[in-house]
Amino acid sequence: MTALADLSPADLAARYAQAQGAYEAFRARGLKLDMTRGKPAPEQLDLASGMLALPGNGDHTTASGEDARNYGGLQGLAEARALFGPALLGAPPEQVVVAENASLAVMHDCIVWAMLKGVPGSERPWSKEAAPAFLCPVPGYDRHFALCEEFGIRMLPVPMTPEGPDMEVVEALVADPAVKGMWCVPKYSNPSGEIYSEEIVRRLAAMKAGAPDFRLFWDNAYAVHHLTPEHHAIPDILDVCKQAGNPDRAFVFASTSKITLAGAGLAFFAGSPENVRWYLARAGKRTIGPDKLNQLRHVRFLRDPAGLTAHMERQRELLAPKFSAVTEALERHLTGTDVIWSRPEGGYFVSVDAGVGTAERIVALAKGAGIGLTPAGATFPNGRDPRDAALRLAPSYPSLSEVREAAEGIALCILLAAIESERAVRAAPQQ
Numbered sequence: 154m155t156a157l158a159d160l161s162p163a164d165l166a167a168r169y170a171q172a173q174g175a176y177e178a179f180r181a182r183g184l185k186l187d188m189t190r191g192k193p194a195p196e197q198l199d200l201a202s203g204m205l206a207l208p209g210n211g212d213h214t215t216a217s218g219e220d221a222r223n224y225g226g227l228q229g230l231a232e233a234r235a236l237f238g239p240a241l242l243g244a245p246p247e248q249v250v251v252a253e254n255a256s257l258a259v260m261h262d263c264i265v266w267a268m269l270k271g272v273p274g275s276e277r278p279w280s281k282e283a284a285p286a287f288l289c290p291v292p293g294y295d296r297h298f299a300l301c302e303e304f305g306i307r308m309l310p311v312p313m314t315p316e317g318p319d320m321e322v323v324e325a326l327v328a329d330p331a332v333k334g335m336w337c338v339p340k341y342s343n344p345s346g347e348i349y350s351e352e353i354v355r356r357l358a359a360m361k362a363g364a365p366d367f368r369l370f371w372d373n374a375y376a377v378h379h380l381t382p383e384h385h386a387i388p389d390i391l392d393v394c395k396q397a398g399n400p401d402r403a404f405v406f407a408s409t410s411k412i413t414l415a416g417a418g419l420a421f422f423a424g425s426p427e428n429v430r431w432y433l434a435r436a437g438k439r440t441i442g443p444d445k446l447n448q449l450r451h452v453r454f455l456r457d458p459a460g461l462t463a464h465m466e467r468q469r470e471l472l473a474p475k476f477s478a479v480t481e482a483l484e485r486h487l488t489g490t491d492v493i494w495s496r497p498e499g500g501y502f503v504s505v506d507a508g509v510g511t512a513e514r515i516v517a518l519a520k521g522a523g524i525g526l527t528p529a530g531a532t533f534p535n536g537r538d539p540r541d542a543a544l545r546l547a548p549s550y551p552s553l554s555e556v557r558e559a560a561e562g563i564a565l566c567i568l569l570a571a572i573e574s575e576r577a578v579r580a581a582p583q584q
Contacts, residue, residue, distance in 0.1 A: 155489060156489050156490070156491075157489070157490055157491075157571060157572060157575045158491075158575065162579070165572070165575065165576065165579075168572055169569075169572045169573070169576060172565065172568050172569045172572055173569060175565050176518065176522065176565050176566065176569050179522055179561065179562050179565055180521060180522040180523070182523070182558075183523065184522070184523040184524070184558060184559075184562070185523050186523060186524045186525065186551060186555055186558060186559040186562075187524075187525045187550065187551065188524060188525060188526055188527075188546055188547050188548065188550075188551065188556075188559050188563070189525045189526060189527050189547060190527070190547055190550070191343075191411075191501035191502055191547040191549050191550075192415065192547075192549060192550040193411055193415050193549060193550070194471065194549055194550050194551070194552070196471055197411075197468055197471055197472070197549075198414060198415065200464065200467050200468065200471075201412075201413040201414050201454065201464075203454060204413060204414060204417075204450050204451070204454045207449070207450040207453045207454055208221075208446060208449040208450050208453050209453075212449070212453070213446065213449070215230050215231075215232065215445070215449065216230070216231060216232045217231060221445035221446050221448070221449050222445075222446065224441045224442050225441070225442045226442045226443065226445050227250075227433055227436060227437055227440070227441075227442055227443070228249075228250050228251070228429075228433060229249070229250055229251025229252070229443060229445075229448060230251065230445055230448045230449065230452070231246060232448075232452045233251050233419065233448040233449075233451060233452055234246035234247075234249040234250075234251060236451075236452055236455065236457065236458070236461070237249070237251075237407070237409070237419070237421060237451075238421075238423065239458075240376065240377060240458055240461055241373060241376045241377065241407035241408075241409075241421060242373060242376075242391075242405045242406075242407050242421055242423040243373070243388075243389030243390065243391060243392070243405070243423075244389070244391050244405060244423035244424075247426075247429075248391065248423050248424060248425065248426060248429055249421055249422070249423045249429075250421065250422040250423070250429060250432055250433065250436070251419055251420075251421055251443060251448055252419070252420040252421065252422060252436075252443055253419075253420060253443055253444060254408070254410065254416060254417055254418045254419065254420060254447075255408065255410065255418075255420055256372065256374065256406045256407060256408035256410070256420040256421065257296055257300075258420065259406055259420050259421070259422050260297075260300060260370060260372070260406055261300060262435070262436070262439075263370070263404055263422070263432070264300055264301075264304055264306075265304070266431075266435045267279045267333070267334075267368075268280040268285075268304055270435065271366065272366050272368060272401075272428070272431060273366070273401050273427045273428060273431050274365045274366040274401060275365075275366040276365070276366075279306075279333055279366075282331060282333070283331065284307055284331055285306050285307065285331060285333045286306060286307035286308070286309050286329070286331050286332045286333065287301050287306050287307070287308055287309070287332070287333065287334045287335060287336060287370075288309050288311050288318075288323060288326055288327065288332060288334070288335035288336070289301070289308045289309060289310055289311060289335075289336055289534050290310075290311045290312075290313050290317075290318040290335075290336065290337070290338075290342070291310045291311065291312065291313065291532065291533050291534070292313070292344055292345055292504060292532035292533060292538075292543045292545070293336060293338070293342075293343065293344075293532055293533070294336070294338060294343040294344075294372070294532075295527075295531045295532060295536075297336045297370070297372070298336075298533075298534045298535070298536075301534070302534075302535060306333075306334075307331075308534035308535070309326050309332070310533065310534060311323055311326070311335075313342065313345060313347055314347075315347060316347070316349070316350040316352070316353050317339070317342075317347055317348075317349035317350055317353035317354075318335075318337070318349075318353065318357075320353060320356050320357075320360075323335070323356075323357070323360070324356070324360050324361075327360060327361075327362045327363065327367065328361065328362070328363045329363050329364075330363035330364045331363075331364070332362070332363065332364060332367065333364055333366065333367060333368065334367065334368045334369070334370050335357075335367075335368075335369055335370065336370050336372065337349070337357070337369055337370065337371050337372065338372050338373075338374060338375070339354065339371060339372075339373060339387050339390070340373060340375050340376055340385065340387050340499065340500075341375040341378060341385075341497060341498065341499035341500030341501075342500070343374065343375075343500060343501070343502060344495075344500075344502035344503075344504045344532055344545040345495050345497075345502075345504035346495045346496075346497030346498065346499070346500055346502070346503075346504065348385050348387065348498070348499075349387055351387070351388050354387060354388045354390060354393055355388070355393055355397070357369060357390075358390065358393040358394040358396070358397040358399060358402060358403075359397035359398075359399070362402075367402065368401075368402060368403070368404050369390065369394075369402055369403045369404065370404055370406070371390050371403045371404060371405045371406065372406045372407075373405060373406065373407045374406075374407065374408070374411070375411075375499055375500040375501070376407055377412065377461065377462070377465045378411060378412075378465065378468070378499050378500055378501065379465065379469055379498065379499045380469060380472060380473050380476055380497060380498055380499050380500070381469075381473070381498045381499070383498065385498060385499065390403045390405060391403055391405065391423065391424070391425065394425075395425070400425045400427070401424070401425045401427050401428055403424065403425075404422065404424055404428060405421075405422070405423040405424060406420070406421065406422060406423075407420075407421045407423075408420040408421060409451060411468075411501065412461075412464065412465065412468070413451060413454070413455075413464075417447065418451075419447065419448060419451055472549060474553055475548040475549065475551075475553055475556045476497065476503065476548060478548070478553065478556045478557045478560050479503050479546060479548050479556065479560045479563075480494070480496060480503070481560070482557070482560035482561050482563070482564040483505070483560070483564050483567075485564065486561075486564035486565060486567070486568050487564060487567060487568060487571075490508075490567075490568065490571045491508055491571070492505065492506065492507050492508060492567055492571060493505070493506040494506070501547065501549050502545050502546060502547055503545075503546040503548065504532075504543065504544070504545060504546075505543070505544040505545075505546060505567065506542050506543060506544075507542055507543075507544055507567050507570065507571070508542055508570075508571055508574055509540045509541065509542050509574075510540075510541050510542070510574060511541065511542060511567075511570040511571060511573075511574050512529035512530070512538060512541045512542050512543055512544055513529040513530075513541055514570045514573070515529070515544060515563075515566045515567055515570045516528060516529045516544075518566035518569060518570060519562065519563055519566045522562045522565075522566065523562075524559050524562050524563060524566075526544065526545075526546070526563070527544070527545045527546075527547065529541060529543070529544070530543075531545065532545050544567075546560075546563065548560070
């Protein structure tokens with residue numbers, strides 16, 4: 154297909170008329186489709202419906218002989234830590250804490266406690282620093298950025314590369330003592346799908362930081378969320394930090410929210426022994442203990458690492474066709490344009506670079522056609538994409554037939570916006 158920039162004026166006008174007509178025909182369908190958030194579909198949740206009968210009446214005794222119905226067990230059941238620690242966090246059980254259902258809540262608590270109390274190695278609470286800052290790979294996870302915004306933490310954008318964050322930028326910025334942390338989604342990054350290379354992981358662990366209490370907020374949200382038969386692995390950040398002489402550098406987070414039941418999963422924190430002691434000392438003031446029956450439920454249902462792998466393979470069978478449907482629609486309509494999209498091998502999103510100045514227009518066109526998209530700019534700090542180009546597509550929740558329809562409409566919207574942009578460039582006065 155001829156690139157838009159290479160079309161003659163007459164051919165570009167014809168292409169515009171064709172795209173406008175296709176868009177109007179799609180809009181006439183009167184659809185109502187939601188591609189805004191990466192939620193598990195009902196069919197994915199159904200895979201874990203057997204958990205609802207667990208641990209079962211009378212089955213409330215842990216492996217150590219304790220009664221899971223009662224108070225206590227702040228760090229979480231040993232059997233839950235043994236099952237999920239290595240698989241999700243790359244951590245030995247003794248360096249894992251099991252919390253309630255949302256890893257975002259664990260991240261929130263870590264930031265609040267750091268602001269109020271500091272972390273191991275802090276000279277003072279982070280709130281006492283003049284202007285604490287976090288490094289934010291972009292595009293990134295909007296809820297990470299919302300936490301920084303909520304607590305007045307400056308956000309410093311870092312470009313992503315195919316191997317992970319641009320380390321030249323990271324290493325220059327982290328030399329500033331005001332930089333206290335960095336958000337990382339190291340495997341199948343949200344939303345662009347990168348897998349951090351071993352070199353990137355080791356540089357992050359070993360780099361010289363200006364702040365002695367600098368922390369990597371290592372959100373391993375998609376540790377076992379593969380979309381292909383190949384199960385990519387990354388180095389265990391806690392081991393790499395210890396080898397680099399920075400054992401306390403990483404706070405590691407994960408959850409079963411997109412493994413079992415999103416609203417009734419388990420969240421996890423992992424860190425060095427010193428960081429775990431710090432976390433438990435703070436957590437002990439806000440709770441007498443977690444929901445250990447839910448921990449038992451997860452262990453009884455998944456049983457062992459092989460059970461977890463088999464369960465996630467069933468998840469992949471449901472998810473992979475939806476991602477393929479998005480890719481097929483984008484390829485069919487957008488080959489020959491300057492639009493770039495990710496082809497993720499795991500995770501929950503497809504990231505699109507639709508071209509400068511087009512993202513807001515595409516979101517508006519999609520809304521007009523009955524398709525809800527994540528707001529333009531959401532994957533950047535403070536919701537502002539300086540290029541107005543990034544889109545995040547979330548195909549997990551709708552049915553496969555709905556994803557096919559939505560992908561068709563989204564591709565048409567992107568194409569129409571790209572043609573409009575090319576026409577505007579040609580119509581602009583030449584300097």
